[in-house]
Amino acid sequence: MPAVLLVLFYLGLTCAPLAMAALQGHAPRPLRDELASGVALAGLAILLMEFALSGRFRVISGRIGMDVTMRLHQLLARAATVMILLHPYLYSGLQSLRAGLTPPGSAPLNFDWSGLWPGIVAWLLLGALMVMALGRDGLYRHEMWRAMHGIMALVMTGFGVLHATRAGRYSGDPALAMLWWALFGVAVFSLLWVYVVKPLMKARRPWVVGAVTRLADRTWELRLSPEGHKGLRYLPGHFAWISIGKPAVSLDENPFSIASAPSDGPDLRFVIKELGDFTNRLGDIKPGARAYVDAPFGSLTLKRHKHAAGVALIAGGVGIAPMLSHLRQLDADADPRPRLLVYANRTEAQIACREELDQRAAHGPLRVTHVLSEPPPDWTGETGFVTAEMIQRLLDEEALQSWVFVLCGPPPMLHAVEKALMDLGVAPKNILLEQFSYD
Structure with missing residues (x-):
C-alpha cells in the first residue's frame, strides 16, 4: 500500500468519530461545549490508533520508515494527550451541566457516576503515562x-x-460506540501481535550464535546462523530486532542494522558498538547460544532507486553496518554504478572493516573517504565533520543531482548531513536515512 494511501486511511479512521458525530443531527450547543466534545473524540481516536503505529507492522514501517513511524507515534501521542487533558476544562459551565440553563435545543451532559468514573481513571492514567514517558531514560530500563x-x-x-460510550453525547450512539470498541480491538490486537504472536512465530525459527569477533575499538561483529530453517529474506539496508540467551517471548530485544548481504548466504552479520546493557556484554556471548530474530524492518533500501546514476553512502560510527550490506550486495551483483563511502569516526581505532573497504575500493567502482574528528598527527585523510564543503569536494554537480544518498549514524550527524545535502540541491526523495533515537 503506498504511503499516501496509508496516510489517507489513518486520517479516515481518526476523523471518523467526528464525522459520525456530525451526522447524528443533534441541535448545536455553545461553541466551547462542541469544541470540548470534538477534541475528546479526536484525541481518543488518535490514542487508539497509536497502538497500530507502534505495532511493528511492516505494511506501515516498510513504507515510511521505522524512525518516521515512531516519531509520528510520539508527536501524535503528545497532541492527543493535550486534547484529552484539556477536554474537561473546555466545557462552558452551568449551561452544560443543568438542563434548565441550557440554550433551546441543547442537551445536558450525562454526569452520572457510572459514566464519570471511567473518565476520571483514564484522565489520571494518561497524565501518569505522559510523566513516565518524559522521564523514562533516567528511571527505567x-x-x-x-x-x-x-x-x-x-x-x-x-x-x-x-x-x-457511557457519558458522551455523541458516543452513546450505537454506530459510534461500535466504532470505539472496534478501534479498541485493534489496540488489543496490536499488543498481542508484538508481545505474543510474533514471539511465538520467532520460536519456530530459532538462530544460534556462530561467532562474535572484535572489529574495532568497542565494536564487534555478531554472526547468527539459522537453526532448522533456511534463514531470512531481506534487502540491504534492513534491520532486525534480536534477542540472545532469552526465551522467544521476552522483552529483552534490541534493533540492529544487518551488515551482511543476501548474497552472503543464510548467516546474518551485525556490526554492534558497546553502548548499553546488552551491547556491553557482547564479548561474553559464546558461540552456540540460542538467539531469536524479528525481521526484516526498515526503509533504508535501494529498491526504489534502481535507476540512480550512483550511490553515496555516508556513515557515522556503527552506522557503517547497513553500508556494508549495500556494498557487499552491489559488488555481488556486479553493479557498475559509481559509489562513494564517506565514513566518519572519532578516532582511527574506531574504523571497522577497514581492510575490507580498502580491498573493495581497489577492485571496484568504490571510493572510500575516512573522516576523523580526533585524528592522529600523521593522519592524511579528512578531518572534522562531514560538511557541505566536504561533500562538494567529493562529488560534482551532476552527481548531486542524479545520485542516491544513504545516511546512517548518530542523530546530530544525520540531521547536519541531511541539511548539507539539501543546501547543495539534492532532492529530498534522493536522501535515505533512518535513526533509532527519537528524542
Whole structure:
C-alpha cells in the first residue's frame, strides 16, 4: 500500500468519530461545549490508533520508515494527550451541566457516576503515562518501560472508551460506540501481535550464535546462523530486532542494522558498538547460544532507486553496518554504478572493516573517504565533520543531482548531513536515512 494511501486511511479512521458525530443531527450547543466534545473524540481516536503505529507492522514501517513511524507515534501521542487533558476544562459551565440553563435545543451532559468514573481513571492514567514517558531514560530500563507503557496505555484507552460510550453525547450512539470498541480491538490486537504472536512465530525459527569477533575499538561483529530453517529474506539496508540467551517471548530485544548481504548466504552479520546493557556484554556471548530474530524492518533500501546514476553512502560510527550490506550486495551483483563511502569516526581505532573497504575500493567502482574528528598527527585523510564543503569536494554537480544518498549514524550527524545535502540541491526523495533515537 503506498504511503499516501496509508496516510489517507489513518486520517479516515481518526476523523471518523467526528464525522459520525456530525451526522447524528443533534441541535448545536455553545461553541466551547462542541469544541470540548470534538477534541475528546479526536484525541481518543488518535490514542487508539497509536497502538497500530507502534505495532511493528511492516505494511506501515516498510513504507515510511521505522524512525518516521515512531516519531509520528510520539508527536501524535503528545497532541492527543493535550486534547484529552484539556477536554474537561473546555466545557462552558452551568449551561452544560443543568438542563434548565441550557440554550433551546441543547442537551445536558450525562454526569452520572457510572459514566464519570471511567473518565476520571483514564484522565489520571494518561497524565501518569505522559510523566513516565518524559522521564523514562533516567528511571527505567528500556524493556521495563515497554511493558509498563503498553499495558498502562491499553488500560487507559479502555477506560476512555467506557467513559465515552457511557457519558458522551455523541458516543452513546450505537454506530459510534461500535466504532470505539472496534478501534479498541485493534489496540488489543496490536499488543498481542508484538508481545505474543510474533514471539511465538520467532520460536519456530530459532538462530544460534556462530561467532562474535572484535572489529574495532568497542565494536564487534555478531554472526547468527539459522537453526532448522533456511534463514531470512531481506534487502540491504534492513534491520532486525534480536534477542540472545532469552526465551522467544521476552522483552529483552534490541534493533540492529544487518551488515551482511543476501548474497552472503543464510548467516546474518551485525556490526554492534558497546553502548548499553546488552551491547556491553557482547564479548561474553559464546558461540552456540540460542538467539531469536524479528525481521526484516526498515526503509533504508535501494529498491526504489534502481535507476540512480550512483550511490553515496555516508556513515557515522556503527552506522557503517547497513553500508556494508549495500556494498557487499552491489559488488555481488556486479553493479557498475559509481559509489562513494564517506565514513566518519572519532578516532582511527574506531574504523571497522577497514581492510575490507580498502580491498573493495581497489577492485571496484568504490571510493572510500575516512573522516576523523580526533585524528592522529600523521593522519592524511579528512578531518572534522562531514560538511557541505566536504561533500562538494567529493562529488560534482551532476552527481548531486542524479545520485542516491544513504545516511546512517548518530542523530546530530544525520540531521547536519541531511541539511548539507539539501543546501547543495539534492532532492529530498534522493536522501535515505533512518535513526533509532527519537528524542
